[in-house]
Amino acid sequence: xxxxxxxxxxxxxxxxxxxxxxxxxxxxxxxxxxxxxxxxxxxxxxxxxxxxxxxxxxxxxxxxxxxxxxxxxxxxxxxxxxxxxxxxxxxxxxxxxxxxxxxxxxxxxxxxxxxxxxxxxxxxxxxxxx
Amino acid sequence: xxxxxxxxxxxxxxxxxxxxxxxxxxxxxxxxxxxxxxxxxxxxxxxxxxxxxxxxxxxxxxxxxxxxxxxxxxxxxxxxxxxxxxxxxxxxxxxxxxxxxxxxxxxxxxxxxxxxxxxxxxxxxxxxxxxxxxxxxxxxxxxxxxxxxxxxxxxxxxxxxxxxxxxxxxxxxxxxxxxxxxxxxxxxxxxxxxxxxxxxxxxxxxxxxxxxxxxxxxxxxxxxxxxxxxxxxxxxxxxxxxxxxxxxxxxxxxxxxxxxxxxxxxxxxxxxxxxxxxxxxxxxxxxxxxxxx
Numbered sequence: 001x002x003x004x005x006x007x008x009x010x011x012x013x014x015x016x017x018x019x020x021x022x023x024x025x026x027x028x029x030x031x032x033x034x035x036x037x038x039x040x041x042x043x044x045x046x047x048x049x050x051x052x053x054x055x056x057x058x059x060x061x062x063x064x065x066x067x068x069x070x071x072x073x074x075x076x077x078x079x080x081x082x083x084x085x086x087x088x089x090x091x092x093x094x095x096x097x098x099x100x101x102x103x104x105x106x107x108x109x110x111x112x113x114x115x116x117x118x119x120x121x122x123x124x125x126x127x128x129x130x
Numbered sequence: 131x132x133x134x135x136x137x138x139x140x141x142x143x144x145x146x147x148x149x150x151x152x153x154x155x156x157x158x159x160x161x162x163x164x165x166x167x168x169x170x171x172x173x174x175x176x177x178x179x180x181x182x183x184x185x186x187x188x189x190x191x192x193x194x195x196x197x198x199x200x201x202x203x204x205x206x207x208x209x210x211x212x213x214x215x216x217x218x219x220x221x222x223x224x225x226x227x228x229x230x231x232x233x234x235x236x237x238x239x240x241x242x243x244x245x246x247x248x249x250x251x252x253x254x255x256x257x258x259x260x261x262x263x264x265x266x267x268x269x270x271x272x273x274x275x276x277x278x279x280x281x282x283x284x285x286x287x288x289x290x291x292x293x294x295x296x297x298x299x300x301x302x303x304x305x306x307x308x309x310x311x312x313x314x315x316x317x318x319x320x321x322x323x324x325x326x327x328x329x330x331x332x333x334x335x336x337x338x339x340x341x342x343x344x345x346x347x348x349x350x351x352x353x354x355x356x357x358x359x360x361x362x363x364x365x366x367x368x369x370x371x372x373x374x375x376x377x378x379x380x381x382x383x384x385x386x387x388x389x390x391x392x393x394x395x396x397x398x399x400x401x402x403x404x405x406x407x408x409x410x411x412x413x414x415x416x417x418x419x420x421x422x423x
Binding site for chain 1: 408
C-alpha cells in the first residue's frame with residue numbers, strides 16, 4: 001500500500017496527470033461550446049445597422065476557400081449562422097446598392113466554436129446609386 | 131619525538147587532497163556557470179527558434195532576425211490539429227511506441243538474463259550481437275520487408291513495431307544492471323521455487339529500475355522517430371505515424387512555415403516530456419555498468 005502511494009506521488013504519475021487534467025477540462029469546455037453559432041452585425045461606415053444584407057460564410061483550408069452558407073441580416077443588422085463546422089472561416093457582406101465588405105477572417109480555437117464577432121462587418125453605400 | 135607524532139587520518143588526507151585539487155585545477159564556479167549558460171544557450175536556441183516560429187509564422191530568412199516573438203498566436207497549432215489527421219497520427223505513433231516499449235522491456239530482459247549465465251559459446255553470442263551493431267538497418271530492409279510480408283503484417287501496427295522489438299544496446303544496458311545483482315539472491319529465489327521467468331520478473335526487473343527506464347526511453351525515442359521502416363511497411367494514409375505525417379505535410383503544403391513548425395513542436399513534445407520525466411533513471415541506467423570492474 002505504501003509503495004502504491006509512493007508511486008502515485010511520483011513524477012511518472014503527477015506529470016501525465018498534470019497534462020491530462022487540463023486536456024480533459026479543455027475537451028469538456030469544447031463539447032459545451034461547439035454548436036457552430038457565429039453571431040455578428042452589419043453596419044454602415046456611419047454605424048447604422050443595415051437590414052437585408054447577405055452574409056456569406058466561407059471555410060478556409062490551407063489553400064482554398066469554399067462557401068459554406070449564406071444568411072440575411074435582420075432589421076437591426078444582426079445575423080447568425082448556426083451551421084459552422086470549421087475553425088477558420090471568412091465572412092463577407094454584400095447588398096445591392098452597397099459596396100461589398102472586406103473579407104473578415106475569423107480564427108477560432110476549435111471547430112464549431114460559438115463566437116460573437118467583436119467588430120461588425122462594414123458596408124458602404126455606392127456613390128453612383130441614388 | 132616520532133612517537134609523539136600522530137599519523138594523519140585517512141579522512142584528513144582525503145580532504146586535504148580534495149582541497150588541493152580544488153584550489154589548483156578546478157575552474158572558478160562563476161566561470162563554470164557562465165560557460166554552461168553559453169553552451170545551454172547555443173544548444174537550446176534552435177529549439178527556441180522552432181517554438182517561436184510556430185507561434186508567429188514569421189519568415190525564417192528575415193533579416194535582422196528577432197529573438198522576441200511578435201504577435202504570437204496559437205492558430206498554427208489549431209490548423210495543424212485540424213487540417214491533417216494529427217490525432218490519428220499521434221494515436222498510431224503511441225500504439226507503435228507502446229508495443230515497442232513493452233516488447234523491449236520484456237524481450238531485452240530475457241536476452242540479458244541469458245547473457246549473465248555461463249554457457250558454451252557465450253562470448254561468441256556476445257561478439258555476434260556486438261558485430262550486429264555495425265550493420266546498418268538500411269541493409270536489412272529488404273529481407274525484413276519480405277519476412278514481414280510473409281507473416282502478413284504489412285500495413286499493421288505490429289508490422290511497424292516488429293523490428294524495434296529488441297535492440298542490442300538495450301540488451302547490454304540490462305546485462306550491465308543484471309551483472310550487478312548478487313548471484314546469491316538469484317540462488318535464494320531458486321531455492322524458494324521460482325522459475326527462471328519468475329526470477330526475471332520478480333527479482334531482476336524490480337532491482338533494475340534504471341535499466342528499465344533506459345529501455346523505455348530509448349525504445350520510445352527510436353520507435354517515435356522511426357521514419358524509413360514505417361514508410362516502407364505502411365500503405366494506408368490513416369496508418370501513418372507522426373514522422374510520416376510530417377513528411378506528407380511537407381509535400382502537400384507550401385508556404386506554411388508556422389504550421390510546419392507547429393507540427394514539428396507537436397511531434398517533439400511527447401519525447402521531450404518522457405525524457406525529462408525519466409532522465410535521472412535514464413542516465414543512471416546508462417552509467418550503471420560503467421564502474422563495474
